[in-house]
Every structure is written in C-alpha cells, then in structure tokens.
Amino acid sequence: MLESYPKIEVEDPFGVPPDTLGLSADEMRRLGYRVVDLVVDRAMRRNQEHAILEASPAELLARLGGPLPEEPGDPDAALELMAEVALSHQQHGDHPRYFARVPGPASFAAILGEWMGTGFNTIAASWGGGSGPAAVEMTVCRWIAELLGMPPETEGVLVSGGSLGNLTAFAVARSENGPGVAYLTDQTHSSLPRDLRALGWAEEDIRILPAGAGLRMDLADLRAAIAADKAAGRRPALVIATAGSTNTGAVDPLEGIADLCRDEGLWFHVDGAYGGPAALVPEGRAALAGMERADSVVLDPHKWLFQPYDVGVCLVTRPAALERAFAMHPEYLKDVQATTGAVNFGNRSLELTRRSRALKLWMSLRTYGAKRFREAVRAGIRTAELAERLLRADPATWEVVTPAQIGIVCFAFRGAKPGEHAAAAKAVSDSGFACVTSTSLQGQSALRLCTINPLTTEADIAETLRRLAAARPG
Structure with missing residues (x-):
C-alpha cells in the first residue's frame, strides 16, 4: 500500500499568488473554464x-x-x-x-490527460524526480506492447514521434549489434535515412533497395544485397522493415525478414509509426504477422491510437538494451537513481528533461478500454x-x-x-x-x-x- 503523507499546512493557499506571474484562484478557474469551453465548442463543430x-x-x-x-x-x-x-x-x-x-x-480523454500533465508541471525523467509519472509510463509501454502482441520482456520509452522513435531504435541497434550496413526500401519513410545519417551511418552503408511487388521489400533482393556486401567485405547490421507505409499502407514481408535476420545475426527493426496499431484487430494482426519477432518497433500513438500531438513509442525486445545505449550516471543525479524495479526514463533515450507523454495514453485507455x-x-x-x-x-x-x-x-x-x-x-x-x-x-x-x-x-x-x-x- 502506498504510504499516506500528511498535508502541508500553509496560510491562505488560495489567496493572491506571491509571484508576479500568478493569477488569483478565481481568475485561474474562470480562464480555465473558458479554455475548456473553447476546446469543446470547437470539437462539436x-x-x-x-x-x-x-x-x-x-x-x-x-x-x-x-x-x-x-x-x-x-x-x-x-x-x-x-x-x-x-x-x-x-x-x-x-x-x-x-x-x-x-x-x-x-480523443477527448487523452486531451484531459495532457492537460493534467501540463497543469501539474509534470516531469518524467527519473524515478526519484517523478516516480508517479514513471510508473504511468512503465504501465503504458507494457499495455502498448500487449496490444501489439509483443513479447512480455519488451521495454519501451515515449518520445515525440516516429522520427525520434526510429532514431532511438537505431542508436540501440548500433549499441547492441555494432556498426554496419542498414537495409531499407525506397518506400521507407523519408525520415529514417536522415536518422541513420544523423547517427553517423556513412552513405555507402545506407542501402536503399527498390520496392518489389505491391511496393513491399523484396526478400530475394534483400538476400542478394546482404550476400553481395558480405562478399565485398562489408558488415550487414540492420534491416528496417515497414509495417504500413505512409504512401500506401503496404506491409513488408515481416516473417520472412525476421527469419533472414535471425539466420544472418542482423538487428530486425520495424517502423510501425503508421500501421502498427492495426495489430489491435485480427485482420491487422494477420497483415503484421512477424512484427512481434522484431528487436525494435516504433509506432506513433498520435496517429492511429487517437492521441493529441505529440507522442511516439520505441519498443525494444532485448531487456535493458535501452539503458545500455543511453544510461548516464553523473554525480548531480546520484540522488535520483532508480531503485530496484524502477525506471529512469531519462536513461532510455536522448531526452533527459522530458514531460510525461504517457498520461494521455493512460487516461484514454483507462477511460475507453x-x-x-x-x-x-x-x-x-x-x-x-x-x-x-x-x-x-x-x-x-x-x-x-x-x-x-x-x-x-x-x-x-x-x-x-x-x-x-x-x-x-x-x-x-x-x-x-x-x-x-x-x-x-x-x-x-x-x-x-x-x-x-x-x-x-x-x-x-x-x-x-x-x-x-x-x-x-x-
């Protein structure tokens, strides 16, 4: 049971704020209700x-x-x-x-969660600095992994969207699997090659293959490209598959790519920023079969999970791989290092100061189911x-x-x-x-x-x- 703490007694807590950037309680309420009216009126029309x-x-x-x-x-x-x-x-x-x-x-319940996080000036960087928001983010990452059919050991972190979600996953892939050639297609979202370049991938190590039938990655072409690079003394490292392309909704052959990555020892990444949530329903789960075998998956809840901008999620199926890639332990943060079973989300991506993007997801899933x-x-x-x-x-x-x-x-x-x-x-x-x-x-x-x-x-x-x-x- 959570320990109950006594309230701190203060004199006249709802009087005129002591700082010059405050408003009276009545004015805060009046303006807050006005904002709600503006938002709801707009939603109705x-x-x-x-x-x-x-x-x-x-x-x-x-x-x-x-x-x-x-x-x-x-x-x-x-x-x-x-x-x-x-x-x-x-x-x-x-x-x-x-x-x-x-x-x-x-969805409106998600908007309520966003408002609450902002109103409470919420930070979600460390367990010591925000154990409640961290617990919400741990819960939300677990729920999303479950919705997608990902394995139970999956861990995650919330970021701004697909661009930074994929960049986060690529940094983890490089940390875990080392440098080497990355394979993708000309239907892969345009932000992903940019992510690779930003992380230091040389242009010759970004192998963009022409999409095959149905604008999907062609397995035979992928195998041939990997074999040719190995023969040339280059090191294949990462395959980037798309689960729902932005152009057409096409899904690469995930099962076949998963088999190939397993056989070749490559990191298997799935960009499901758009299409990943299709796995919530049987017809979508069938189209995305093999996504659950990925080493990392990215999706954007501000798209098909009905959240206000912005929120992306990077899921990694190798336990502690996110922390191995990003954790830091400076002296000035020693008092907020995580206790057993806790997570410092500032150690799971490049963001240290970070708001809680999980509250809106948590609120909407609790509200709608x-x-x-x-x-x-x-x-x-x-x-x-x-x-x-x-x-x-x-x-x-x-x-x-x-x-x-x-x-x-x-x-x-x-x-x-x-x-x-x-x-x-x-x-x-x-x-x-x-x-x-x-x-x-x-x-x-x-x-x-x-x-x-x-x-x-x-x-x-x-x-x-x-x-x-x-x-x-x-």
Whole structure:
C-alpha cells in the first residue's frame, strides 16, 4: 500500500499568488473554464470548419505579432485571438474529412490527460524526480506492447514521434549489434535515412533497395544485397522493415525478414509509426504477422491510437538494451537513481528533461478500454475498404492504383494527364471541405486517402470523391 503523507499546512493557499506571474484562484478557474469551453465548442463543430486552412506570413504576423508586450494585457482577448487566428490556421488532423498524410484524430480523454500533465508541471525523467509519472509510463509501454502482441520482456520509452522513435531504435541497434550496413526500401519513410545519417551511418552503408511487388521489400533482393556486401567485405547490421507505409499502407514481408535476420545475426527493426496499431484487430494482426519477432518497433500513438500531438513509442525486445545505449550516471543525479524495479526514463533515450507523454495514453485507455480502441481501428480499415468499393463502382472515372491496406487507398483518374491529381487535390483542400493530397507511386501519379478517423462517414467519402471528380481540370 502506498504510504499516506500528511498535508502541508500553509496560510491562505488560495489567496493572491506571491509571484508576479500568478493569477488569483478565481481568475485561474474562470480562464480555465473558458479554455475548456473553447476546446469543446470547437470539437462539436469541427466537421463544419476547414479541414486545413493557411494564410500568408504577412497576414498572420500582422495579427499575432507586433511589438513585445511590455504591460499586462487582457487574457480573454489573447485566448480569443489564439483560438480564432493561430489555432484555426493549421491542418486539423481530427477533422472527419482530413485524409492527407496521416490524420491525428485525438480523443477527448487523452486531451484531459495532457492537460493534467501540463497543469501539474509534470516531469518524467527519473524515478526519484517523478516516480508517479514513471510508473504511468512503465504501465503504458507494457499495455502498448500487449496490444501489439509483443513479447512480455519488451521495454519501451515515449518520445515525440516516429522520427525520434526510429532514431532511438537505431542508436540501440548500433549499441547492441555494432556498426554496419542498414537495409531499407525506397518506400521507407523519408525520415529514417536522415536518422541513420544523423547517427553517423556513412552513405555507402545506407542501402536503399527498390520496392518489389505491391511496393513491399523484396526478400530475394534483400538476400542478394546482404550476400553481395558480405562478399565485398562489408558488415550487414540492420534491416528496417515497414509495417504500413505512409504512401500506401503496404506491409513488408515481416516473417520472412525476421527469419533472414535471425539466420544472418542482423538487428530486425520495424517502423510501425503508421500501421502498427492495426495489430489491435485480427485482420491487422494477420497483415503484421512477424512484427512481434522484431528487436525494435516504433509506432506513433498520435496517429492511429487517437492521441493529441505529440507522442511516439520505441519498443525494444532485448531487456535493458535501452539503458545500455543511453544510461548516464553523473554525480548531480546520484540522488535520483532508480531503485530496484524502477525506471529512469531519462536513461532510455536522448531526452533527459522530458514531460510525461504517457498520461494521455493512460487516461484514454483507462477511460475507453482496449475494446473501444479496437473498434476505432477496425473502423479505419473498413472505411478505406468502403472507399475502394465506391471507386471500383465508377470505373469510367476512377482506377484503383493500390487496394485498401490498413486504412489507406490510392487511386487515379482514368486516363489522367500530368498535373491533374495535384490540381484536383488542391482545389478540394482549398475549399476547406476536405484535405486530400496527391502522391507518386514508382513514377505514377495518384490520389490518396488515409481514413483512420472513426468519425468519417460514408457520406464524407462519397462527397469527397464527387468533389475531386468535379475539380478535375478540363
């Protein structure tokens, strides 16, 4: 049982704050309730706002900038300006018709957790400095590993997103397995080669293979590349597989890659920043079979686990490998070193000063339960399949370029001319009704929908396709 401590008695704790940057208790409550009203009001009408809105630097800086404020101002006016100008001019990833890149449909319980962490000025660097937040992060990492079907010895750390999650995993791979050639494909997210370069990988040790059938890693090509490097006296070290590519949702052959890495003694990393949460449901778990055999896995809960920005998670299946790569023990931190069974999360990544990103995940999982998360993930998969059916039902207008794969479908105008996809996507996005982007798949121009928001309806998909067709030039 947790020990109960007596409250500290202070005189008039809710009076005027002693510091010049404080507010009275009544004013804090009034402004806090105002923030809640602004957020909830916006959530109730988000399907009526622009899916994305942009303005020129000159316009925004004229309204939000100006001289440095020297005297106190009106906080109500500042909140209104923030809501109406600063926060309206952005991509709204939680909009039901935001289909570009990867949406971030944040759940309200997660927002509450984020607010609590900020309001309590929470730090999650060491057990001694934040044992409660550390316990929450330990719990959340275990829950996520369980949701993905990862082995029980899996350990993790929360970071800002996939870019730093993958960088963290690559640093652990290098610490555990040494330097050498890293293998990936031209469909791997563009931030991953940058991560490798930032960690000191030489350009000749970053082997980018052309994707094979279905825009997936080709096992025969991978085997051949490894054999050729070994014959040339180079040392293969790391294979980077994708579980749900950003372009198409394609999943590399994870089981075959896992077998090859085991046989060759290579570190097996899976970038599941987008698609990893598909493993919550049986159809997704089947598509991602083999991910549980990885040495490291990354996913972004601010995508398909419905968290507000930002949060990524790096999971490693080798116990204590994170600490072996990152732990430090300076004299000034000796009083906050972890006790038995505890974790200093500042020793699991490059971040030492770090807020608690786990609170929002913990709050939303406690509030909704894994069952409702599974239902929401399944809805995203089925919405993409619905979009594919609507596209195939109109073959005179559309052709499916890549079928629906864990929440993404790519398609094209029948007989498209250069520039038509980008122009139609821009017209629909500029209208504010929906946000859609074009992409290129091995040289072929296409349009793309990512449909992971559980609020997206069949009518949203149908009307977006109708507007895209109407916006086709000529």
